[in-house]
Amino acid sequence: MDTAIEVHGLVVDRGGRPVLHGLDFAVRRGSVTGLLGPNGSGKTTLMRCVVGVQKVRAGTVTVLGEPAGAPALRQRVGYVTQAPSVYADLTVRENARYFAALYRLPRSAGDEAVRDVGLSDVAGQLVTALSGGERARASLACALLSRPELLVLDEPTVGQDPVVRQDLWRRFHALAESGTTLLVSSHVLDEAGRCDRLLLIRDGRLVADDTPDAVRRAAGASDLETAFLRIVQGEPRGPQTREAV
Amino acid sequence: MSVQVTLATAARILRQLRHDRRTVALILVVPTLLLTLLRFMFDAQPATFDRIALVMLGVFPFTMMFLLTSVAMLRERTSGTLERLLTTPIGKLDILLGYGLAFAVAAALQAAVASALAFWLLGLDTTGNPWLVGVIVVGNAVLGMALGLFVSAFARSEFQAVQFMPAVVLPQVLLCGLFVPREQMVGWLQAISDVLPMSYAVEALTEVGANAAATSLMWRDLAIIVAAAVIALMLGAATLRRRSP
Numbered sequence: 226m227d228t229a230i231e232v233h234g235l236v237v238d239r240g241g242r243p244v245l246h247g248l249d250f251a252v253r254r255g256s257v258t259g260l261l262g263p264n265g266s267g268k269t270t271l272m273r274c275v276v277g278v279q280k281v282r283a284g285t286v287t288v289l290g291e292p293a294g295a296p297a298l299r300q301r302v303g304y305v306t307q308a309p310s311v312y313a314d315l316t317v318r319e320n321a322r323y324f325a326a327l328y329r330l331p332r333s334a335g336d337e338a339v340r341d342v343g344l345s346d347v348a349g350q351l352v353t354a355l356s357g358g359e360r361a362r363a364s365l366a367c368a369l370l371s372r373p374e375l376l377v378l379d380e381p382t383v384g385q386d387p388v389v390r391q392d393l394w395r396r397f398h399a400l401a402e403s404g405t406t407l408l409v410s411s412h413v414l415d416e417a418g419r420c421d422r423l424l425l426i427r428d429g430r431l432v433a434d435d436t437p438d439a440v441r442r443a444a445g446a447s448d449l450e451t452a453f454l455r456i457v458q459g460e461p462r463g464p465q466t467r468e469a470v
Numbered sequence: 471m472s473v474q475v476t477l478a479t480a481a482r483i484l485r486q487l488r489h490d491r492r493t494v495a496l497i498l499v500v501p502t503l504l505l506t507l508l509r510f511m512f513d514a515q516p517a518t519f520d521r522i523a524l525v526m527l528g529v530f531p532f533t534m535m536f537l538l539t540s541v542a543m544l545r546e547r548t549s550g551t552l553e554r555l556l557t558t559p560i561g562k563l564d565i566l567l568g569y570g571l572a573f574a575v576a577a578a579l580q581a582a583v584a585s586a587l588a589f590w591l592l593g594l595d596t597t598g599n600p601w602l603v604g605v606i607v608v609g610n611a612v613l614g615m616a617l618g619l620f621v622s623a624f625a626r627s628e629f630q631a632v633q634f635m636p637a638v639v640l641p642q643v644l645l646c647g648l649f650v651p652r653e654q655m656v657g658w659l660q661a662i663s664d665v666l667p668m669s670y671a672v673e674a675l676t677e678v679g680a681n682a683a684a685t686s687l688m689w690r691d692l693a694i695i696v697a698a699a700v701i702a703l704m705l706g707a708a709t710l711r712r713r714s715p
Contacts, residue, residue, distance in 0.1 A: 239715060276557050280715045294713065299559045310550035314486045326478035327558045351489060371558075 228287075229254040229375055229406035230275055235284035237270055237429075244270045245429040247284065252408060252422070254374075257401045259420035259437075260410040263457055267429040268410045269307060272377050275408060276304045289374055300328065303373035307380045309364035311352050317363045318348040324367040338370035339363075343392065357384040365393075376400065378409045382416060394419050414450040427457050471561040479560070479568025483542070484575060493538070497576060501530040501584040509592040516593070523594050524679050525648050527584060527607050528671045531577050532614035533639050539573055539618030540631045547622065556712045565710065566703050569619055570612060577611030578604075598678035602688070606678065609695045610671040614639075616702035623709035642668035647676075667698040 230252040237245040244267045252258045262268050273279035274286050277294020286293035289301055311320045321335030328334075339348050342362040347355060352363055365381055378397075382390045394416065397407050401421070409420065417423055418437045425433035425440070433440050433456055437449060444452035487494060505523055512519035546552040555565060585604055588594040596603060621638060625631035645655070645663040652663050663669045674691035678684070 278553055278557060278713055280713050296559075299557060302557070304554065304557045306550050306554060308550055310554040312482070312486060312551060313549070314489050315482070319482070319485055323478060323482045324558070327475055327555070327560050329472070329474060329559075367554075 227254050228252070229256075229289060230408065231285075231287040232274075233285045235271075235274060235286060236282045237267075237274060237279060238282050239270060243282075243429065245274075248426075248429075248431050250424060250431060250434050252406060254406050255401055255404050256421040257397055257407045257409060257419070259417045259423045260408060260426070261412075261414075261417055261423060261453060262426040266426045268426060269379055270429075271426065272304070272379050272408065272410060275375075276302060276377055278304075300371065301374045303368035303371060303376045305365050305368045305376075305378045305381055307383070309352075309357075309360040311360065311364045311367055313353045314351060316349050316351055317344050317355070317359075317366070320352060320363060321366050321370060325370050328371040330370065334370045335366075338366040341369060341396070342366045343389065358386065358389065361385065362389070362393075373405070375406045375408070378407065380410055380412065382411065382413060390416070414448075414453055417449050417453075425453070425456055427459075432456050471563045471567075475560050475564040476567045476571065479564055480571035480575070483569060483572035486542075487572070487576060497534060497538070497580050498583050500534070501527075501580060502587045504530060505584060505588050505592060516595070519592075520595050520679065521676075522648070523588055523592065524596060524603065524675050525646070525672050527581070527588060527603060528610045528675050529643055529646075529648075529668070530584065531580050531607055531611035532668065532671070533635065533643075534580065534614070535573050535577050535611045536614035536618040536639055537632070537635050538576070539569060539615045540622040540625065540634060541628055543569065543619050543622035544625050544628060544631045548627075552710070553714070556710065562707050562710045566619060566707055570615060570703060573615040574608065574612050577615065578608050581607040581611060596679045597682050598680075598684065602678045602684055603675060606671060606674045606688075606692060606695070609692055609699070610668070613667055613671070613695050613699040613702065616699040616706065619706040620702045620709065623706070642666045645669065646672040648672060667695055670694040670698075 228251050232248050232250050235245055235248040260268050270279060274281055275288060275293055288298055291298055317339055318336065321339045322332045325332060325335035339345060342365050344359060344362055344366065347359060352360055355363065361381065361384055368376060382393055385393065401407055411417060420437060423433060423435060423437055423440050424431060441449060441452045444455040446452035446455060505526060508523050508526060509519055581604055585600060589600050617638060621634045622631060625634060645659065645666055646668045652660055652669060655663060670691040674688045677688035
């Protein structure tokens with residue numbers, strides 16, 4: 226079984242209006258998949274479906290062979306929300322150790338994760354005292370420590386400087402090589418090029434599901450930024466994406 | 471549910487509290503200051519002081535724990551940490567019992583300081599055992615905490631959460647028999663008073679004030695308080711949803 230995420234006919238309503246209109250796609254295990262789309266296109270909603278916290282109107286989401294949100298998946302799936310969800314009135318270390326305890330892991334697992342995201346120097350500081358980028362990494366540390374098989378990361382690199390961003394992406398690929406599946410949403414197009422595969426959504430519909438190269442070719446663009454703009458603005462696309470989908 | 475996770479959660483909440491020194495100081499100092507005020511208000515009527523201070527020993531921790539937990543839980547909901555917790559292997563009961571345990575510790579500390587001051591320095595006199603007063607006060611504080619957890623589900627902001635204090639706590643204080651003996655109230659008022667848990671806390675405290683040995687009425691009242699706290703916790707658990715729209 227080499228599929229980590231399988232989505233069929235996924236329809237989601239939020240606040241009385243449809244947000245996702247029947248999505249179908251699959252994500253291979255051990256890959257880094259980028260989820261791209263303009264603001265409000267449904268990226269976060271889709272991620273919430275994969276994690277199993279979103280009420281779904283129709284369709285199925287299968288994660289690691291189980292229905293999304295199944296209790297057994299809570300040990301196996303890590304989720305980092307867009308807004309860092311760690312306790313602002315605890316130190317970085319206290320946060321990580323608490324999340325380690327939730328997975329019945331020793332404190333050292335928390336300390337290690339703090340080191341892995343490069344926050345050792347501020348481990349003893351309250352999260353409120355940190356910069357936005359550091360907070361995001363503290364939140365990431367709390368998801369990495371359980372070594373999940375699937376990591377769902379909503380804009381993990383927002384507010385990070387280029388050095389940290391590069392370091393994070395290196396880490397994501399190292400995780401993928403060791404068998405972890407990553408689903409990463411992003412706004413930064415040069416990051417999209419680092420993914421094994423891209424999912425582009427627009428207005429709750431999948432408009433591309435391919436490798437970065439194929440997406441570029443299909444849009445007849447030399448770089449992903451142009452390709453993204455062409456696809457999102459609904460300009461005619463080449464025939465390749467159709468075939469690939 | 472897991473004892474280890476519940477304890478880790480309680481420890482985490484106490485750590486958050488400990489980082490907030492001002493709140494800790496307020497928890498410990500405010501009831502003692504208010505009791506001191508009462509003592510000098512009724513300088514010439516020691517019997518009235520005994521009656522009112524005994525009731526107030528029950529009312530203050532109930533009120534403060536209600537406020538503290540409703541705001542703390544609301545923060546957990548609005549900061550995204552609750553949703554994140556619910557994607558981890560933690561059980562809903564672990565969260566609620568963790569809160570219950572942590573605030574019971576805070577309530578016990580508060581009750582201990584306030585009671586010690588009332589009995590030793592302010593000359594509060596009860597016919598019954600001061601330890602029984604302590605047990606009832608902590609039980610009542612836990613009830614306030616459980617109600618706070620429950621109503622936090624109906625508040626969208628800290629403003630609203632704070633408004634629940636006069637809405638939920640004040641009617642109980644007015645109708646608990648402190649201002650007008652319950653048996654002298656008109657029938658419908660008495661009926662309302664009968665379903666408000668604070669009435670039983672006050673009745674139990676009054677029993678200790680008047681009788682040397684623990685009465686069966688006091689035990690019955692204590693049982694009602696504990697049962698009300700358990701019901702409020704279960705209602706609180708029902709408001710924790712892993713999936714949201």
